[in-house]
Amino acid sequence: xxxxxxxxxxxxxxxxxxxxxxxxxxxxxxxxxxxxxxxxxxxxxxxxxxxxxxxxxxxxxxxxxxxxxxxxxxxxxxxxxxxxxxxxxxxxxxxxxxxxxxxxxxxxxxxxxxxxxxxxxxxxxxxxxxxxxxxxxxxxxxxxxxxxxxxxxxxxxxxxxxxxxxxxxxxxxxxxxxxxxxxxxxxxxxxxxxxxxxxxxxxxxxxxxxxxxxxxxxxxxxxxxxxxxxxxxxxxxxxxxxxxxxxxxxxxxxxxxxxxxxxxxxxxxxxxxxxxxxxxxxxxxxxxxxxxxxxxxxxxxxxxxxxxxxxxxxxxxxxxxxxxxxx
Numbered sequence: 375x376x377x378x379x380x381x382x383x384x385x386x387x388x389x390x391x392x393x394x395x396x397x398x399x400x401x402x403x404x405x406x407x408x409x410x411x412x413x414x415x416x417x418x419x420x421x422x423x424x425x426x427x428x429x430x431x432x433x434x435x436x437x438x439x440x441x442x443x444x445x446x447x448x449x450x451x452x453x454x455x456x457x458x459x460x461x462x463x464x465x466x467x468x469x470x471x472x473x474x475x476x477x478x479x480x481x482x483x484x485x486x487x488x489x490x491x492x493x494x495x496x497x498x499x500x501x502x503x504x505x506x507x508x509x510x511x512x513x514x515x516x517x518x519x520x521x522x523x524x525x526x527x528x529x530x531x532x533x534x535x536x537x538x539x540x541x542x543x544x545x546x547x548x549x550x551x552x553x554x555x556x557x558x559x560x561x562x563x564x565x566x567x568x569x570x571x572x573x574x575x576x577x578x579x580x581x582x583x584x585x586x587x588x589x590x591x592x593x594x595x596x597x598x599x600x601x602x603x604x605x606x607x608x609x610x611x612x613x614x615x616x617x618x619x620x621x622x623x624x625x626x627x628x629x630x631x632x633x634x635x636x637x638x639x640x641x642x643x644x645x646x647x648x649x650x651x652x653x654x655x656x657x658x659x660x661x662x663x664x665x666x667x668x669x670x671x672x673x674x675x676x677x678x679x680x681x682x683x684x685x686x687x688x689x690x691x692x693x694x695x696x697x698x699x700x701x
Contacts, residue, residue, distance in 0.1 A: 399575065401611075402603050411475070423484075425477070425480060427493070430457070432466050433465040434465060440695065441497075448601070455684075456680065464695060471514070472484075485616055509533035516538040519539040519625060526635060536648050538624075541655070587673060587674050636694045639656055640675050
């Protein structure tokens with residue numbers, strides 16, 4: 375009897391090994407990814423703690439500067455529509471934050487909010503930016519808000535696009551059931567998430583991106599491929615698992631209420647990841663904010679509705695993005 379049990383166990387393990395080999399999605403090649411996604415006008419700039427940041431710095435060097443921060447599991451390419459429209463007038467800087475894109479994992483494996491804020495500061499200092507507009511989507515919004523709390527004199531204005539960083543609001547049962555996307559839920563599920571580092575099907579990335587947006591054309595074949603390939607850039611999957619292992623660390627209401635920086639809050643009304651109620655809460659809490667809500671738009675208004683968001687952003691920038699004073 376025991377002989378058959380052992381044979382069955384060995385057969386089961388063999389099936390698991392074969393399945394793993396069939397479905398395993400290995401890391402992408404870093405050189406190939408740099409060639410594909412890091413061409414002109416990309417730069418690779420070293421900041422503190424051995425981090426080499428992939429960035430793009432476009433527009434006149436003497437123009438008012440804007441730094442754009444992407445969201446979780448995204449990359450600097452998410453800002454393409456805004457950059458194309460703004461770089462003729464402004465100096466527009468965007469970069470892959472650690473654990474993302476071609477920047478890759480943090481050498482110290484530090485994905486705390488404080489470390490992301492320190493990276494922004496080091497990069498701004500490296501580029502000689504004393505005062506600038508700081509914009510962020512989703513996770514990038516949290517980092518932008520945290521930077522404004524820590525370094526208020528450096529920030530001329532904030533733009534929060536479906537940004538996190540505030541408290542986790544309680545939704546009604548239907549909203550809670552409909553919220554989120556499958557990719558984030560898997561990354562947060564103990565046990566199953568360990569497989570993500572080795573098995574990350576492209577279909578999972580496609581479904582996750584489609585669930586994040588209301589304008590489905592944003593989840594194009596090229597976009598899904600980019601998300602999928604850069605998530606598999608060496609070290610990024612492990613970084614993602616570590617980030618999702620951290621407890622949610624919102625800024626306090628008192629910290630957010632103390633931010634007097636002029637703030638433009640842009641939000642998709644159909645955002646299933648961070649509901650529009652979060653945008654309304656930020657607008658109510660922040661003393662110097664303007665809120666714009668876009669109907670039939672999801673989590674990525676800057677990509678889903680570039681014309682509409684730019685229509686609101688440009689006049690706000692004209693008021694708040696002042697040319698830097700000569701040193």
